[in-house]
Amino acid sequence: MTHSDVRESGGAWRAGGARRSGGADSTGVVRPPKTGELVARRLRRMIVEGELSDGDFLPHEAELLEQFGVSRPTLREGVRVLEAEGLVELRRGSRTGARVTAPGPEAVARPAGLQLQLGGATLADVYVARGSIEPPAARLLALTGDEERYDALRAALEHERGNLGDPDRFAVGSAQFHLRLVELSGNQTLAVMAGMIHEIILRQSRLAVREREERAPSIGQVHHEKALRSYEKLVSLVRSGQGEAAEGFWRRHLEVADELVLAGREATRVVDILD
Structure with missing residues (x-):
């Protein structure tokens, strides 16, 4: 995902409405995915397709911010999504960042x-x-x-x-x-x-x-x-x-x-x- 990937994904929602399913609120209206979810989606794909393997660390935050063209809170939101899914492990207080932990059965x-x-x-x-x-x-x-x-x-x-x-x-x-x-x-x-x-x-x-x-x-x-x-x-x-x-x-x-x-x-x- 590049800088434009995230912005274009969000723009497609603004221009085209519910062309992708991001979820629905209590009224049944489909909402667009948050940018943090789009970041998580791209990182998840990198893990699934082998760009990042079990035990690897995610690229440094500064590199990801530049690559995705998002704010620091948005990037961290995406990483937290992967943490909740068990795909990465966050080491608080460590300079090494988030480590990929491919879950087993x-x-x-x-x-x-x-x-x-x-x-x-x-x-x-x-x-x-x-x-x-x-x-x-x-x-x-x-x-x-x-x-x-x-x-x-x-x-x-x-x-x-x-x-x-x-x-x-x-x-x-x-x-x-x-x-x-x-x-x-x-x-x-x-x-x-x-x-x-x-x-x-x-x-x-x-x-x-x-x-x-x-x-x-x-x-x-x-x-x-x-x-x-x-x-x-x-x-x-x-x-x-x-x-x-x-x-x-x-x-x-x-x-x-x-x-x-x-x-x-x-x-x-x-x-x-x-x-």
């Missing part, structure tokens, strides 16, 4: 988890969502023909095999295998959605494993060995490029596995799991 998961709590979502809701995310991801992964991705899924399986005999570690590894499957599918939207519910799945899995261990440890071991065989089957289907078969198999696996993990807890609220 947890940045999405936290507010998503809060929204599920506020909405009164149940575990049944979450597991139905997982059943809609993972099977298509299995198909997509199978169709990539990417041996490196197949190897990565196999590595997650072998890591989980090493967790046999330790119920809690197995529960953690299981949740991670499910998440890794979606991440490797190549579909970023599915990966974000899976990341949003990962913490809920993980906590419920660990809880179910602990309860099962208290009742019948030997049965728990049987379930874990059966789960591993299912993971092996999935890896085999994926590696052989059988997309439809992988999707169907994983859908059936989740139906059975979710019934075991959720037994008696379908109506449990997410807030009671994350609290």
Whole structure:
């Protein structure tokens, strides 16, 4: 964004009315974006497109003021927008300024988890969502023909095999295998959605494993060995490029596995799991 970029953006609103959507007030009238929002938009794009990478510092304030042709308060308003989004970290009292902090999946998961709590979502809701995310991801992964991705899924399986005999570690590894499957599918939207519910799945899995261990440890071991065989089957289907078969198999696996993990807890609220 240059000096003229910001001024022309604002001028377009003055001349052309609501040609861009900047928001609406309580009367429903669309308002133009503030100049600070336009600055934030340009800085955000620089981060998204890789002009600024995680750990980089924003250019010095004087340089940005000259580049954008805005006032110091307007520039700082734009930077504060990015701070609120978790895209930069401001170091008060430091001469180095604002540092880019590209957020990870947890940045999405936290507010998503809060929204599920506020909405009164149940575990049944979450597991139905997982059943809609993972099977298509299995198909997509199978169709990539990417041996490196197949190897990565196999590595997650072998890591989980090493967790046999330790119920809690197995529960953690299981949740991670499910998440890794979606991440490797190549579909970023599915990966974000899976990341949003990962913490809920993980906590419920660990809880179910602990309860099962208290009742019948030997049965728990049987379930874990059966789960591993299912993971092996999935890896085999994926590696052989059988997309439809992988999707169907994983859908059936989740139906059975979710019934075991959720037994008696379908109506449990997410807030009671994350609290």
